Amino acid sequence: GQNIDQPTEMTATEGAIVQINCTYQTSGFNGLFWYQQHAGEAPTFLSYNVLDGLEEKGRFSSFLSRSKGYSYLLLKELQMKDSASYLCAVIGFQKLVFGTGTRLLVSP
């Protein structure tokens, strides 16, 4: 089976940096995704990690350690529009399974 853990909620201030952690235990692993989801809207793709290390994409970076079953999403220069849920998802044996998501609230 697959088990994915993320903090339920985080708060941060506009302009700051926040790190959202994700740990996983899966019976198969082919990659890890991060998605952003605003309430009532479709998830949108942020990043994809297959190999260990850091992937940087503008203000967002994602890190993966396969041996530790651990990933994080780093958001820099936070903006109010970054208030959303951030979903960690692991793909293994053709199934993409999502964690319950971390709700990030950015305050002025």
Added chain:
Amino acid sequence: DSGVTQTPKHLITATGQRVTLRCSPRSGDLSVYWYQQSLDQGLQFLIQYYNGEERAKGNILERFSAQQFPDLHSELNLSSLELGDSALYFCASSIQGDSPLHFGNGTRLTVT
């Protein structure tokens, strides 16, 4: 715009009824996934199709069924509906199994 089209956007129906949700994947994508998201809950994987064939199954109830047609569009059929089936149903597509998924805007189902 992800390129994935879901219809209808909203659906209100009564308990015991049957509904069909439709999804057209992005052009060129062969894989279609269905997810259920209840209020303030995570995305629950239901089922995946690849080029017309069922590829993976999640926690899909026996009252639910799906298929992917030769033109690659997919339908999710929900029958004997219960109040607890009220949720957002998302369809997503990808080129192949390990590629990033692109989500449609969802169908909001309300069972009364």
